[in-house]
Amino acid sequence: MQIVFGGAFNGKRQFVKQQVKLDEWSWYEGICPESISEPAVIAGFENWVKLQLQNEISEEEILQQVKKVSQQAGSSEQIWILTDMNRGIVPIDPVERELRDVIGRIYQYLFAEAQQITRIWYGIPQIIKGADHCENLYKNR
């Protein structure tokens, strides 16, 4: 499983579209389906999490669903596009505060699972996990 991570409007989707043959991959936008059979891109993930929270689905249930989906990455490839939303100030809106906490914890789970993580900064990719010899940032814990 791979993750492409970065702030909004930084060119994450554009980067993924350059990496994969789009006609061979399924593109899931704002949804996180239970079973994924083909190579898949999961994008707009934060919108899906927000929707779950609005429907009063618990963080635990959301995490279980995420685990179920990401564990299928063993048999077919997955790229998760995750938006970094957690570097700003604490939001006034309680829904946003909850969303921020929940995606923060889910991202930690997904980051631990991923074989490779690429951070995109205004179109420039930087591998922050899984680059073999080129980096050792992720070993610094």
Place this chain on the structure above:
Amino acid sequence: MARAKMIFISGGVRSGKSACAESMVRKFDAQRKIYLASGRADDTEMRERIERHRSDRRTDGWHTIEQAKQFEQVLPLLENGDAVLWDCVTTWLANELYEGWDNGQTCAEQKGCMELKWRNMQKTLLQILSKIEFMVIVSNEILDDFMRDEQYMKWLGKIHMWLVQEADQAFEMENGIAFKRK
């Protein structure tokens, strides 16, 4: 003539990006150091802040040009051999995108308005770069937070991506440390 060297620096509030940009311009040792400021003095605190920055720089030999929008007006004020520090992209974008706010209709609400402004800005920046020697462009990291104004954020992402593409070097500042991304 060769195009001026351009460096893009972006970082959070108080990340040390302005100090870093100023020292880059100082080290370049150009004939003139130009500080291109996009901030507007709308209240006393802001006026004092700007004045403080101005007098700090004056003793250090900077020329300040205040330009909130319409950058084509800057071009005739620049000379060959200048080193320019533009601070910053986010205030310029706010000035242009929300222009007309006091008349009830902003540029953001008019179709094609910001597109036209951005095309002109790209043209002007390239003209500036072909005239001067060195330019450092400073901006803010605000896209890794919750969506406040989608249109503003979309534009800022687009503008930053173009600037990084055009830049000879690009840095991300965090807590006083400059990470070279390009």
